[in-house]
Amino acid sequence: MYKAASTYRPDIDGLRAIAVLLVLWYHAGFPVSGGYVGVDVFFVISGYLITGLVWADVRSRRFSFAAFYLRRFKRLLPALCLVVAASVLIAGLVFMPGDYLALGESLRYVLVGLGNFHFFETTQSYFAADAELIPLIHTWSLAVEEQFYVLWPPLLLGVYALTRRMPREQLTAFAALLFMLALVGSEYLARHAPALAYYLLPARVFELMLGGLLAVYGAYLPRPRETVLSLLSLLGLALILWPAFTLTRESVFPGFNAFWVCLGSALVIYTGGVSTRAASYRLLSQGPLVFIGLISYSLYLWHWPLVATANYLNIALGGFTGLAIVLASLVLAWLTWLLVEQPVRRQAGWHFTGVFAVLFVLPIVCAVGFHQYLRKTEGWPQRLVEPLRGVALTYLNDEPGRLFPTCHDKSVVIDTSSRCLIGAGEHADSTPGFLLLGDSHANSAAGVFDQLGKAAGQQGLMITSGSSPFLVDADRYRVDSAGLNELRPRYRERMENIREWIEGGYRGTVVLAAAWHRYLDDRSINFKPEFEDALAHTLRWLADHGNEVVIYLAIQDLPDNPEVRCIGLDSFDLSQRWSGLFSSGLLHPGNSCQELQLVYPAGLHEDNRTRTRQRLEHIAAGISGVRMIDPMAFLCEQGQCRAALEGRYIYHDVTHINFSGGGALARVMLQAGSNILQSASD
Secondary structure, three states, rough: OOOOOOOOHHHHHHHHHHHHHHHHHHOOOOOOHHHHHHHHHHHHHHHHHHHHHHHHHHHOOOHHHHHHHHHHHHHHHHHHHHHHHHHHHHHHOOOOHHHHHHHHHHHHHHHOOHHHHHHHOOOOOOOOHHHOOOHHHHHHHHHHHHHHHHHHHHHHHHHHHHHHHHHHHHHHHHHHHHHHHHHHHHHHHHOOOHHHHHHEEEEEEEHHHHHHHHHHHHOOOOOHHHHHHHHHHHHHHHHHHHHHHHOOOOOOOOOHHHHHHHHHHHHHHHHHHOOOOOOOHHHHHHHHHHHHHHHHHHHHHHHHHHHHHHHHOOOOHHHHHHHHHHHHHHHHHHHHHHHHHHHHHHHHOOOHHHHHHHHHHHHHHHHHHHHHHHHHHHOOOOHOOOOHHHHHHHHOOOHHHHHHHOOOOOOOEEEEEEHEEEEOOHHOOOOOEEEEOOOHHHHHHHHHHHHHHHHHHOOOEEOOOOOOOOOOOOOOOOOOOOEEEEEEEHHHHHHHHHHHHHHHOOOOOEEOOOOHHHHHHHHOOEOOHHHHHHHHHHHHHHHHHEEEEEEEEOOOHHHHOOOOOOOHHHOOOOOHHHHHHHHOOOOOOOOOOHHHHHHEEEEHHHHHHHHHHHHHHHHHHOOOOOOEEEEHOEEEEOOOOEEEEOOEEEOOOOOOEOOOHHHHHHHHHHHOOOHHHHHOOO
């Protein structure tokens, strides 16, 4: 007899163990290149169990939304709140202000079940380098499940009502059609909007649906012979494990690649429900796997903050470090399961209102208040111990956006006052000799052109805004969470105000700086007309109005975050704090800034930079008065690029340089006899 989904099965806990171990080993740096598929196994299990429980209650007319969500809150929130609080405390010891503020911003989204939307909006990809430093990014999968819990029970109630009016065959065909549409939609999104597909429910719903369909229709499926059943169960395990070792972070995912993992999970669940003699049932019901499955939720929650902290401290994963993270995660998960999960789940007499207030509302209120405090204190640098506190404050104050707050914002009103002047300042004419226009990369170049302007005896006016290259007669769109182009009207208004100011009589040098590669290649920000056409039109318009144009290429992205990979490590002096581990060679030493990440390979992104430069040259071809400067030409030689000048890092983050670093870069240019402002005006 087929076991109902509401019946406890040790093999499902064993399957949970396989899922969480794949994720854990992958994140800990061991050679499981597609270990992230463990999350997809979890989705199938959740779809199966939740559907089974709800469907049984619906059919017996015992279903209650309050009772359902009470169980979910007691199951998920205590451990989540504990890990969130621990992550905040750990990050408070080592995170620099900007990163700590970003963590604080994420808290309310994580706790309310919208973490996947937040991380989709704030990271380029789950596999991006900056994502590896975010302690709570792994909660995106929990958010997907929570959104499923909101939508699925009402849908099942509607399906049950249809069973009285529609033959089971028709209902089955309709469900199969919906599943196929969801699968095809997932593949389409995975190819055309990979970040959206990875983070959001629409591309994952087929995985949860597959588990749900198995819960409803599993009892109606034919029962094979024992031999066939065992072969099917082993095939299921193979379909899970093969992708775990063959897929990579570059693979198209989820889509069809995830389907095979989900099919394997469904086969394991189905065969185990038919017979306890199925091969997978016997394998997965072993005590150690069942134990890991029981603590798998807490294990999943705990492992990533430890991994992210190791990444933040530049401790290489794999080897001893990876093993230490695995063991620490297991111990923390066991203690959380024993002291938090089990007592709360077994506690009787709790009412929905009280649990909702204590486990849901109160943590969110605390998270919002904490984030507001971090905003007010700009990441609370005072929490750090010396000398890191001094480094953080100096570092914070050297960020161009902080030095020129009214000159770098998204307001439609532009600031042309003396607050936004750089260069020669009081020793120059009152009329700016050059303009610095563009996005955050233009803002981060303020230090460069401040020094170049002083050397040229010119005063400059800086007008910049995040993700907003200067274009005339163009509209800017951003791809929203649904994959649709969303018009940003304030962009056009701001550009028109800059245009009117130039038309008011400005004649001189216009420096255009931006993350050119992003607008040329990244489809998450679009323009109408197309970016290439809009930029060509802008260059011609500036030339027609008597201006010389300098296209300043973006600074090279770093492979790692210098803020923490050098400054943080150097100030903490990890080699002294954990001298025993370091002297034994078990961990990489905390090198000083003189040794750590001072250089990186020039060819790291050379192909992309060359392609970007060639496309910009093609766009500017035939337009008089357009010059181009690549700052990396002054930072790179003999196959290496420098990340530090004059004894300090020039970068503010992986993408932007700080004000002092920009000044140091300008001095290198001047020593080489190059001042693009003088060349343009002579």
